[in-house]
Each structure stands twice: as structure tokens, then as C-alpha cells.
Amino acid sequence: MFLDSIVGRVDERVKALRTQAERLEKVAASMTPVRSLAQALSASPDRVSIIAECKQKSPSKGWLTHHYDPQALARQYQEDGASAISVLTEPYFFAGDLEHLKAVKASVDLPVLRKDFVRDPLQLVEARAAGADAALLIVRIVDDVELHDLYQAAAALNLEVLVEIHSPSEAERALKLNPRIIGVNNRDLDSFETRLSFSEEMAHVIPADVIRVSESGIQSVEDLHRIQDWGYQAALVGESLVKGSGLLRGYQD
Numbered sequence: 001m002f003l004d005s006i007v008g009r010v011d012e013r014v015k016a017l018r019t020q021a022e023r024l025e026k027v028a029a030s031m032t033p034v035r036s037l038a039q040a041l042s043a044s045p046d047r048v049s050i051i052a053e054c055k056q057k058s059p060s061k062g063w064l065t066h067h068y069d070p071q072a073l074a075r076q077y078q079e080d081g082a083s084a085i086s087v088l089t090e091p092y093f094f095a096g097d098l099e100h101l102k103a104v105k106a107s108v109d110l111p112v113l114r115k116d117f118v119r120d121p122l123q124l125v126e127a128r129a130a131g132a133d134a135a136l137l138i139v140r141i142v143d144d145v146e147l148h149d150l151y152q153a154a155a156a157l158n159l160e161v162l163v164e165i166h167s168p169s170e171a172e173r174a175l176k177l178n179p180r181i182i183g184v185n186n187r188d189l190d191s192f193e194t195r196l197s198f199s200e201e202m203a204h205v206i207p208a209d210v211i212r213v214s215e216s217g218i219q220s221v222e223d224l225h226r227i228q229d230w231g232y233q234a235a236l237v238g239e240s241l242v243k244g245s246g247l248l249r250g251y252q253d
């Protein structure tokens with residue numbers, strides 16, 4: 001199954017990273033203060049804040065664009081009113097690269113989120129050393145102890161986290177962390193199908209003081225309005241923006 005193979009590759013990457021642990025920790029400790037994702041997502045309470053994603057390829061849709069320039073894309077997102085930028089760094093299934101994140105960070109003023117499959121605290125050190133302000137934590141791919149340890153490790157690095165869930169039981173696990181931001185993924189990671197109303201179903205299990213992000217399959221201004229009606233402060237949008245839908249501009253007008 002997809003997640004098993006992706007997790008296998010992640011664990012290989014982590015193993016290779018071990019030799020660089022000391023250097024990465026030094027670099028991470030020397031980084032300038034983070035740009036706060038939580039603050040960026042709370043800045044415009046009357047509308048949905050958009051985390052715009054740089055993604056070249058996905059397991060469900062294949063190549064999204066032939067000419068991928070994450071730096072130029074992120075700059076455009078910022079100009080069009082995005083609140084934060086998400087950058088895919090997973091190389092095997094999403095054609096991502098940590099270098100994309102570094103380039104993006106250097107060219108925008110917005111918080112930058114590392115979008116990867118995080119299983120080990122060293123990946124968070126690596127993210128911080130590359131300039132990430134926040135990282136995604138997918139509840140499904142770790143156990144409770146690992147989740148807790150990753151959450152603590154991120155806090156120690158001053159890295160904010162977007163805790164991603166895809167079921168009521170994952171919501172329960174996530175809430176034990178007292179997280180500031182929760183992402184509800186509308187995409188089922190087994191079937192790859194997206195269903196926006198999943199965000200509606202999950203809204204009532206997330207406490208009101210948690211920043212809610214609806215993720216995946218968001219394509220139109222109407223979708224953004226629906227999410228807002230369900231009590232979400234933010235949306236994570238990839239494919240439709242990469243393909244040039246103009247959703248950000250359409251929403252600003």
C-alpha cells in the first residue's frame with residue numbers, strides 16, 4: 001500500500017541523515033526567528049487564509065506541471081495574497097527536494113511549511129536547518145509515543161507544526177497534544193479520493209480555540225466559502241494553484 005512504501009523510503013532517508021546529525025543541529029540552532037504560521041493564519045479573521053503549496057507531482061495525479069519553478073511559484077502566491085507557503089520535499093513520490101524549500105524561503109516573506117512524511121525528530125532538525133518555519137506531522141504514520149516526541153522536538157526547535165488527521169480517532173490522538181493548528185485532510189491516503197464534506201464532519205470534534213485548516217481537493221471560491229461556514233480559518237491548496245486556476249486572485253477580488 002502507498003503509505004507503507006512511502007514510510008519505508010522515509011526511514012531510509014532518515015538513516016542516511018544520521019551521519020549529518022551534528023552539523024544539522026548546529027545549523028538549526030543558528031537560524032533566525034521563525035515566521036509564525038499560527039499568527040499568519042489568524043491575521044484575517046473574516047476570510048479563509050490560504051496556505052499555497054508548491055508541488056511538482058503527486059501519486060494520485062502524476063506530474064502537475066512540466067515547468068516547475070518553486071521559487072517563482074511561491075513569489076506569485078505571495079503576490080496573489082497567500083498567507084503561508086507549503087513546499088513538498090518528499091523526493092520519490094512527489095518529486096520534492098529540500099532545496100526547493102530553501103529557495104522558496106529566500107524569496108518570500110511568508111512562513112514556509114515543510115511538507116513531508118515526518119517520522120524522526122532529525123527530519124525536524126533538518127527542516128529547521130533548511131529554514132522551515134513549520135512542519136507537517138501526519139498522525140497516521142506514527143504511534144502515540146512518536147507523535148508526542150516529534151511534537152516536543154518541534155517545540156524545542158521553535159518549529160510550529162500542522163498536525164494532520166484523517167479520521168475521528170486520529171483527531172482524538174492529535175488533541176492529546178493540545179495542538180495550536182490541526183489540518184483535516186480531505187484526501188483519503190489509501191484511495192486518494194478527496195471529499196470536501198469530510199471537513200464539515202470533522203469540524204465539530206476540533207475545539208474552537210484550535211486553528212483549523214482544511215486540506216486537499218479545494219478548487220473554487222465556493223469551496224473556500226463552505227470551509228469558512230464550517231468554522232475553518234485556513235485552507236491548504238496545491239494542485240489547483242499549481243495548475244494555474246487563479247483561485248488566490250479570484251478570492252482576493
Ligand SMILES: O=P(O)(O)OC[C@@H](O)[C@@H](O)c1c[nH]c2ccccc12
Pocket residue numbers: 053055115116138164185215216217218236237238239240
Ligand atoms: O493538491 P491539493 O489537492 O490541493 O492538496 C494539497 C495538500 O493538502 C496535499 O498535498 C497534502 C495534504 N496532506 C499531505 C500529506 C502528504 C503529501 C501531500 C499532502
